[in-house]
Amino acid sequence: MLNRPRPDSGENTGWPAVAQEEVEPIPASDTYQTASGGHVLDGTLDRMMSGAPMSRSEEQAVLERWGDKGS
Numbered sequence: 001m002l003n004r005p006r007p008d009s010g011e012n013t014g015w016p017a018v019a020q021e022e023v024e025p026i027p028a029s030d031t032y033q034t035a036s037g038g039h040v041l042d043g044t045l046d047r048m049m050s051g052a053p054m055s056r057s058e059e060q061a062v063l064e065r066w067g068d069k070g071s
Contacts, residue, residue: 018048019041021044023038023040
């Protein structure tokens, strides 16, 4: 699941889901396993990042909109 903040929210409501994929559950194990493995969301991430990066002024405007909403 991918999440991002809600800059237009009047309160800090957390990070809403913007992408989600259903996958088969992995059986529980008695040993530690890192979170490596499948790349289910790679295509979604690629599409979400396909545009040009923000300019410095665009990024600053977003940061200003978010402001102190998280504090």
